[in-house]
Amino acid sequence: MFGLGSQKKPSSHANAVVTGAGSGIGRAFALEIGRRGGAVLCSDIVLAAAEETAALVRQRGGQAWACHCDVSDLDQVEAMACRADEVLPAPVDLVINNAGVGVGGTPIGEVAIDDWHWTLGINLWGVIHGSHVFVPRLRKAGRGGIINVASTAGFSAAPLMGPYNVTKAGALALTETLAAELAGSGVAVTALCPTLVKTNINANGRIVGDSSRLFDRLMARFGMSAERVVNDALNALDRGDLYVMPQFDARMIWRAKRLVPRTYAMGTGLINRFGASRLN
Structure with missing residues (x-):
């Protein structure tokens, strides 16, 4: 589909950069790679967390x-990117734009507005920056x-998630654009779009009020392990x-949004209000 031909699978013996690798999905990506x-360069805004992930990879x-x-x-x-050039045994050939x-x-x-800027800076500009820096390298290498970890x-x-929805929609659109631009280049592009994944996103984020409590309850009941999500993503x-x-x-x-968009929007709002009422 993307001109991979007889080349090795992108996830096999890769020289990878993973952002947001200090915990959750990012850590699971680093361990699975x-x-x-x-070989993995684990990056995170919290250096100690990135170092812990790197140590776990080495232990295994x-x-x-x-x-x-x-x-x-x-x-x-x-x-x-310069650090990756210094430490990885070969040029970067796998980029996981995960930080979120x-x-x-x-x-x-x-x-x-500060919450808008904070979310846009990490969830959207982070993916833009990662793509801006690394895509030319991958395109030149031809493999x-x-x-990009969207959602x-x-x-x-969903209601009450405006900044998060906007950033993840942007990350998805960016990924789709990259897929078109890199078609036939030997570089594969995938958008990871999970629902609930067992990570620290609620504890480390700015999810407030009933939404935070509902999120925790849904996560406990329906959340998928980061390891399973990552394995599916790399295989994809x-x-x-x-x-x-x-x-x-x-x-x-995905299907409902496309088949019955207005009904979907109304239903989502009603489900959200019902969920909130059950907490009160």
């Missing part, structure tokens, strides 16, 4: 290094892969799939 024989027999990076800052992403934060619980018009939120547009990249939606509900939302 290491398990598949790859993989190669890994850590670096600090705030993906909202282009200079820091460029510095991360959560904001929710407040309607548009009441969401603090490799990119996984079902990128097309589900190897197949040349543009989209990977690991959970059944994500695939159902």
Whole structure:
């Protein structure tokens, strides 16, 4: 599909950069890439967390290094690329734009502008910066892969999640554009669009009020492990799939949004109000 031909699978023995690798999905990506024989530069805004992930990869027999990076800052992403050149045994051929934060619980018009800027800086500009810096390298090499961690939120547009929805929709659109631009280049592009994944996004984010409590309850009951999500994503990249939606509900939302968009929007609002009322 993307001109991979007889080349090795992008996830196999890769030289990878993973952003937001200090925990959750990012840490699971780093561990799985290491398990598949790859070498990983683990970046995170919290250096100690990135170092812990790198140590875990090494404990399991993989190669890994850590670096600090705030993906909202282009200079820091460029510095991360230079660090990857220094430590990885070969040029980067797999990029996981994963770093992300959560904001929710407040309607548009009441969401603090600072929350908009914070979310856009990490969830959207982080993916833009990662793509801006690494895509030319991959295109020149004519091989490799990119996984952008989007979300079902990128097309589900659930209420009280305005900043998060906007950033993930942007990340999805960017990924689709990259897939078109890189078609036939030997570089595979995949958008990861999960629903609930067992990570620290609620604890480390800015999800407030009833939405935070509802999120925790749904996560405890329906959340999928980061390890399973990551395995599905890397396998999808190897197949040349543009989209990977690991959970059944994500695939159902995708279909419903396209078949009955107005009914879907009304139903989503009613479900949200019913869920909130059950907490009170």
